[in-house]
Each structure stands twice: as structure tokens, then as C-alpha cells.
Amino acid sequence: MPALITPTDPGYDQARQAWNRSADQRPALIAEAESEADVAEAFRVARAAGLRVVPQGTGHGVAALPDLSDALLLRTARMDAVSVDPPTRLARVGAGAVWRDVIAAAAPHGLAAPHGFAAGVGVTGYLLGGGLGWLARSHGFGSSRVRAFDVVTDDGERQRVDAEQRPERFRAMRGGGPDGVVVTAIELELIALRELYAGTLLWPFTQAMDVFEAYRAWIATVPDTVTSSLRLLHLPDGRALVQITLAYQGADGDALVAPLRAVAPRLADTAAIVPACTLGTIAGDPEAPMPAASQSLLVREIPPAEAFVALAGPTVGMLELRHLGGALREQPGAIGGVDAAGLVFASASPGTAALDAVRPALVPWAHARETLPTFDERVGAALTAA
Numbered sequence: 333m334p335a336l337i338t339p340t341d342p343g344y345d346q347a348r349q350a351w352n353r354s355a356d357q358r359p360a361l362i363a364e365a366e367s368e369a370d371v372a373e374a375f376r377v378a379r380a381a382g383l384r385v386v387p388q389g390t391g392h393g394v395a396a397l398p399d400l401s402d403a404l405l406l407r408t409a410r411m412d413a414v415s416v417d418p419p420t421r422l423a424r425v426g427a428g429a430v431w432r433d434v435i436a437a438a439a440p441h442g443l444a445a446p447h448g449f450a451a452g453v454g455v456t457g458y459l460l461g462g463g464l465g466w467l468a469r470s471h472g473f474g475s476s477r478v479r480a481f482d483v484v485t486d487d488g489e490r491q492r493v494d495a496e497q498r499p500e501r502f503r504a505m506r507g508g509g510p511d512g513v514v515v516t517a518i519e520l521e522l523i524a525l526r527e528l529y530a531g532t533l534l535w536p537f538t539q540a541m542d543v544f545e546a547y548r549a550w551i552a553t554v555p556d557t558v559t560s561s562l563r564l565l566h567l568p569d570g571r572a573l574v575q576i577t578l579a580y581q582g583a584d585g586d587a588l589v590a591p592l593r594a595v596a597p598r599l600a601d602t603a604a605i606v607p608a609c610t611l612g613t614i615a616g617d618p619e620a621p622m623p624a625a626s627q628s629l630l631v632r633e634i635p636p637a638e639a640f641v642a643l644a645g646p647t648v649g650m651l652e653l654r655h656l657g658g659a660l661r662e663q664p665g666a667i668g669g670v671d672a673a674g675l676v677f678a679s680a681s682p683g684t685a686a687l688d689a690v691r692p693a694l695v696p697w698a699h700a701r702e703t704l705p706t707f708d709e710r711v712g713a714a715l716t717a718a
Contacts, residue, residue, distance in 0.1 A: 338362075339360070348362060349621070351621045354623040354682045360401060363407065368490055368516045372489075373488075375486055375487070377404065386406065388405055389454040390428050409428040410428055411516065422520065425520055427514075431455055434520070438522050439607070444526075445522055445523070447463075447465050449561070450615065459520075460505060461509070462507035462704055463475055463706065465559075468658070470557045477522070478505075479519045481505055525608045528579055528605070529580040532616065550591050558588065560576060561615070563575040572646070577615045589603050625683070625684065627678045627687055628676065629694050631674050631675070631698060632671075645686045647686045648680045656670060657671075
């Protein structure tokens, strides 16, 4: 039986919160599941109470859900077990795990996970929405590594969903969301990788134009074994920075990065051969829950420096360009291939007017697909379903 929490219980306020604290979600009931049986029982409890079941994932970035006054909020954070079978490179990942859990289980075997930019991101929501990480240009979306889902349907039936059993649902769930079921575990193929060249380069914001131009030229030359991003940052402590973060599966990393290092004196430079298990921390993403709003847009071509840098005003905490291409052009599952040149992602405090200006300003370079599921706040909450 899952732990049930009502609005009058002492733990309600803590249990009802998402990682993103920008909205005040207040479900009629909360169920904290520890097993598949608990998930099935949560559906029974909800039916008896006349409530709909709304699952919500765990970890960094989980979006707040809309009105939950008629809903049972199903939490699976306690279902976080991870096991790895080294000979097959397969991991079984509980619905409540975050990527940090998978990284820790995989690393001793010389294996890496197809995780996002931050190790604290929830595995399930990330994979249901495709998943864009540090190995994306060489290995594609994280969802392409999924080999099976264990799910519970709304009538309490437990199912295995893979390419042989329920192939249509399997295709839909790899990048297309939960398809009306609750995921309880995922079977995931890991990547043989012990170390790589990775790290971050930092410049003062006064160098933004020059660094962006150099980055724009550089990404046109790099192999598919390089995944990178450029960020324009306005930090809470008042610092304004330009950050390039990269991951390269190759032996000549210093030569690869030399054109970037030649742009201007750097404030910091950590690019070096590092264990693959450190990839989830190289970008320095925040770990603590916080309120945030965001905008995102796929671009068919990289905008000029003037257009991009102009959008990074002091109230926009982060304006990021992620370089796409490579293996992302052809992908299985509902996410499909993406032929955009890059993804622009911006975040700021809720209600920031400058944030709302980002997408309209980039329309001249916009891709027809608009954005990716895990970067779209309109669908992001649904993709956190665990």
C-alpha cells in the first residue's frame, strides 16, 4: 500500500512540491509508491475517490503541474533502485531514480549513461521526452538507448513494453511521453566509456561577442564526437560570464579546443581528460530546487552574434545555445530525427519580461519543429510522469 498524504497531513506541503518551485500545486491526495503493486493500488484508491491519477517525476527541472484539485499526485521517488549487468551493458532503473544514481552504478564497470547536462535530472521524464545530453551528437537522444519499459496501466495491469511486446507503445514512449501509463522501471543500454576530454571555459561577459563568433565558427568544424554548449550567464552574485562547456570522445582535445582558447584570456578553463562519471557536473547546473521560467527554440541555422547576445540582458539568468546535429539527425521512436543546427534555451525568474522576448526575436532563424519536448514548459510537466 502506498503512503497516502492528504492536505491536512503534516507532510503535505513538502510532498506536493516539484523541483521547479514556480507554481503552487495542490493535489487532493498524494500517493508515495515504493513498488509496482503500490502504483496499481494508487489507481484503485483514485478510482474509489473519484480522482484522476497524475504521476510526477523526480529530480532537477521537474515542472509544476496544472490544477490538481481533482487529482491524486503519484510520486515514485522511493522507487530509485538501479542495477547494472556489465556483460550486456544493460541497466534496470527504477522510475524514481535520477541520473546520479545510474552514473554511480555504471562507472565501476567502465560504462556511461546517456544522461542530461545535470546529474540530478530524473531519468524517467528525461527519457520519455527524448533526452539531450553530453553524448548526444555521437549517440543520439537518450531515448534511443531504452530497450524496455515496465509500466502499470490505469486499470492496474502490469505490462512490459519493448520492440517485441507492444511495439507501437514502445515507439510512442521513446520521446513521445508516457502514452497514458505509469512507468515503474526502464531497461537501458549503457555506453562503454571510461574517460573523455571535457570541461568548461569561462570569459567575462565583455567578451561575449568575440567568444560567440569564435564558437559559431568552431562548431561548424568539429566532428560528431563533440557535444557542446555556449551560455551567457547573469549570476545572482552579480557576475556576468560567457561559458562554453564541451565533451569530446577523442585523443586530441587540446588541439580541438585551441581555437576557443585563442579568443581572449579566460577566467577559468577546466577542459581536460576526465572520468566519464563527472560529465553530469561539468556545466555547473544548480542542484537545489528553485523557481524558474524558461523559453526554448530550435534554430535551423545559428543566429549571428549581434542577435543572440542582445537577448542576454541582466534579468535573463541564462541564455544558452546547444549545438545539435550528428547522430540526432536520424533517431528511432516518437522523438524522430532532428535536423536543426541548435537549440536555444533561456531561463529566468518567473515574470521576467525579457525572457518572453527571446523566442520572437529568434524567429528569423527558427526551425519548423519549434522545440524539443523536455525543453517545452507546455508539455514538460507531462513528460516528468514517472
